[in-house]
Amino acid sequence: MAFFTEELEIKNERLGDLEPMSNLMNGARILLECLVRENVDCIFGYPGGVTLPLYDVLYDHPIRHVLVRHEENAAFAASGYAHATGKAGVCCATSGPGATNLTTGLVDAMMDSIPVVALTGQVTSKLIGTDAFQEADTFGITRSCTKHNFLVKDINELAQTIHEAFYIATTGRPGPVLVDITKDVLQGQAHYTPVHEIHLPGYKLVTEGHAGQIRRAAQMMWEARRPYVYAGGGIIAAGASGELQDLVETLDAPTVCTLMGLGGLPSSHPNFVSMPGMHGSYAANMGMYECDLLIALGVRFDDRVTGRLAAFAPHAKVIHVDIDPAEIGKNRAVDLPIVGDVKKVLTKLNRHLKEFAPTMQEERAADRAEWWQTVRNWKEEHPLQPVFSATEIKPQHLMYEIDRISGGKAIVASDVGQHQMWAAQFIRFDEPRLWVNSGGLGSMGYGLPSAMGAQMACPDKTVFAIVGDGGFQMALPELATLVNYGLNVKVIIMNNGYLGMVRQWQELFYNNRKSAVELSAFPNIEHLGAAYGIKSRIVHTPAELQAGLKEAMEENGPYLMDVRVSQYENVYPMVPAGGAINEMVLAPPQPVAVPK
Amino acid sequence: MLVTLSILLENKPGALMRVTGLLSQRGYNIESLTVARTLDPTLSRMTIVVDVETRLRPHLLKQMNRLINCLQANDLTEGPNVVRELVLLRVRAAQENRTAILKEAEIFGARVVDSSVEGFALEATGDGEKLDEFVAVMATYGEIEVTRSGAVAVSLEPKKLRLSPPVPKAQGEPAGTVK
Numbered sequence A: 001m002a003f004f005t006e007e008l009e010i011k012n013e014r015l016g017d018l019e020p021m022s023n024l025m026n027g028a029r030i031l032l033e034c035l036v037r038e039n040v041d042c043i044f045g046y047p048g049g050v051t052l053p054l055y056d057v058l059y060d061h062p063i064r065h066v067l068v069r070h071e072e073n074a075a076f077a078a079s080g081y082a083h084a085t086g087k088a089g090v091c092c093a094t095s096g097p098g099a100t101n102l103t104t105g106l107v108d109a110m111m112d113s114i115p116v117v118a119l120t121g122q123v124t125s126k127l128i129g130t131d132a133f134q135e136a137d138t139f140g141i142t143r144s145c146t147k148h149n150f151l152v153k154d155i156n157e158l159a160q161t162i163h164e165a166f167y168i169a170t171t172g173r174p175g176p177v178l179v180d181i182t183k184d185v186l187q188g189q190a191h192y193t194p195v196h197e198i199h200l201p202g203y204k205l206v207t208e209g210h211a212g213q214i215r216r217a218a219q220m221m222w223e224a225r226r227p228y229v230y231a232g233g234g235i236i237a238a239g240a241s242g243e244l245q246d247l248v249e250t251l252d253a254p255t256v257c258t259l260m261g262l263g264g265l266p267s268s269h270p271n272f273v274s275m276p277g278m279h280g281s282y283a284a285n286m287g288m289y290e291c292d293l294l295i296a297l298g299v300r301f302d303d304r305v306t307g308r309l310a311a312f313a314p315h316a317k318v319i320h321v322d323i324d325p326a327e328i329g330k331n332r333a334v335d336l337p338i339v340g341d342v343k344k345v346l347t348k349l350n351r352h353l354k355e356f357a358p359t360m361q362e363e364r365a366a367d368r369a370e371w372w373q374t375v376r377n378w379k380e381e382h383p384l385q386p387v388f389s390a391t392e393i394k395p396q397h398l399m400y401e402i403d404r405i406s407g408g409k410a411i412v413a414s415d416v417g418q419h420q421m422w423a424a425q426f427i428r429f430d431e432p433r434l435w436v437n438s439g440g441l442g443s444m445g446y447g448l449p450s451a452m453g454a455q456m457a458c459p460d461k462t463v464f465a466i467v468g469d470g471g472f473q474m475a476l477p478e479l480a481t482l483v484n485y486g487l488n489v490k491v492i493i494m495n496n497g498y499l500g501m502v503r504q505w506q507e508l509f510y511n512n513r514k515s516a517v518e519l520s521a522f523p524n525i526e527h528l529g530a531a532y533g534i535k536s537r538i539v540h541t542p543a544e545l546q547a548g549l550k551e552a553m554e555e556n557g558p559y560l561m562d563v564r565v566s567q568y569e570n571v572y573p574m575v576p577a578g579g580a581i582n583e584m585v586l587a588p589p590q591p592v593a594v595p596k
Numbered sequence B: 001m002l003v004t005l006s007i008l009l010e011n012k013p014g015a016l017m018r019v020t021g022l023l024s025q026r027g028y029n030i031e032s033l034t035v036a037r038t039l040d041p042t043l044s045r046m047t048i049v050v051d052v053e054t055r056l057r058p059h060l061l062k063q064m065n066r067l068i069n070c071l072q073a074n075d076l077t078e079g080p081n082v083v084r085e086l087v088l089l090r091v092r093a094a095q096e097n098r099t100a101i102l103k104e105a106e107i108f109g110a111r112v113v114d115s116s117v118e119g120f121a122l123e124a125t126g127d128g129e130k131l132d133e134f135v136a137v138m139a140t141y142g143e144i145e146v147t148r149s150g151a152v153a154v155s156l157e158p159k160k161l162r163l164s165p166p167v168p169k170a171q172g173e174p175a176g177t178v179k
């Protein structure tokens, strides 16, 4: 044995002689080397004792580090970055409190299948288990917050582990992966050898889709008289927008995109109905109810979409395409499952569909005309349209104006609450990766930091952060980050004076007893902006709204806008929790007068 | 219903926690769990008996297979398989019962692993029901103390192990900055 190691040492020495540059480096540098090879250009993080070695090598390294003001926001920013690019977002935190602060962001990324790689420092391996200063069981705590996690205690495993983390985060069903690295690993020295291979024997990826099932799916689609496409975040994750568009055009099927799938089919596309679900449009939800074939693509039949399962799409056969086998049949029995990458599956499916298109399109023409007429009737009966008032700014009016500026092209990061639902209803997205929000977890405080991440990723795009007066205050410290990095984010606070979404539920289901929802003592935004050095403005009336937004757009840098909207507006339509999707509570009649 | 799962797991720190965490996270109660190394010391084989709603049974298997440290999870509740459990039992035996106890032990195929003036320590294997009976019978002779291993199961059909092959790592730009 001793013989063997000696031999190795000699060999290494010789190699060292031959190479002009020694590849002996510390763990922190090996880590950065791996990040560069993963094409990471930006890390959102916050330093601390055990990550000092990492921050020392970051000091003069071209990878940009964005110093957020709270680790939760590092994870949210990484998620915003990933939303906007499809690449893994990277965040970093120290041991103990730094790592525990990341957890909400990790669960958020888990719920929405967003690729995030989190790097955390851990106390020196010798000290693990001794309740050392700032020791927390990060590996244990984040087990259920991540798609997978690692603890690295041996520097020789560092490079391989980092690359595995990126591989797991970005392939299959994307998700967060955390790598906890002890300080002695970051500090220790080792020879760096590039990693050429990832071997995860138990990581089962099914991407191709079963050929026979795909053929049968095409057949079912042509047989259906009222096909309906239900497209979700999987379309965005797989980059399958083009294939989706191709499919719905060939079939001429009405299509809904979920909260996570908005932009999967351009909102301006004639086949796009709108968003379905709890606050989906009347037409979108009625379509779900009446269709005879539900084509579910990259979705998970979330309860916020389906309402009471027994009453969801009761007349429909279901085709479900998803990369995660565990999603198939989880909530709704499926007639035809296809496990695979939705882009690959749709590519093949489109070929089969087109084979029969010349005859089938004609054969189905009458059915489609009738089906579309039904959908159009629903749209006319209860249109999803903004409401306006001459005296106060309706929240819907605000979204309408933002939509007008965006023209389907801006990145909109939203927080969680009523404003999120109105933004989803009224702002159009003509491309994927423009709509950034916390869907599955519904984490307040997400909007501002995720907008920062998206802005870092896409500096040339217009980026809005649409936040409530509640959620804004959860992310308040990040105003400093906006200034620090000159991030051109337009922060639009939809200020209704309340935790609006909770107030709405109290009004509708708890006799309007407004308990702990009033947000008194909201700071004066113009003073706050001045304190941070951010241009800002309070907008009270509809007349000021356009001018205010214009000013925001003209400002070359962050902008803060406090828009005072009518306080007691509710989001409609609404499927009450556990209700049937076709039994929506509709908006009471409102004056509709389109502003000049 | 009680479902018997056989799981081939990478023998890595935290791997067991992922399996038990998955079950507790979904509110399933573990009836028994055994785990030990396989012939390949980098792997462990677990047998878990867990109480799951029938409807969720296929879903549970998919969830298990989704774990990256899990190479294979099979449902052995039905189908050709052998399930065995070991029980170690101490029974205090009065002098006049000793022969009867040994007779009973023989009927159940149990072995005496220790004998003293106070009584016997016995070892028996079998399926759960047989062992339940064995324990009940022994309890009639006096005070007993019982330790059971939980079920271990083996399928009598070969289960094809599908492992993901290595994938080449796409090489990004090497860092030009290494000093």
Ligand SMILES: Cc1ncc(C[n+]2csc(CCOP(=O)(O)OP(=O)(O)O)c2C)c(N)n1
Pocket: A415, A416, A417, A418, A419, A420, A442, A443, A444, A445, A467, A468, A469, A470, A471, A472, A494, A496, A498, A499, A500, A501, A502
């Ligand atoms: C971290 C967190 N805490 C609590 C909630 C519950 N919640 C959902 S919406 C909401 C109100 C949000 O208020 P605000 O930010 O003002 O937005 P609005 O609904 O008024 O548009 C609350 C408290 C949540 N989603 N996230």
Ligand SMILES: [Mg+2]
Pocket: A417, A468, A469, A470, A494, A495, A496, A497, A498, A499, A500
């Ligand atoms: Mg509010």
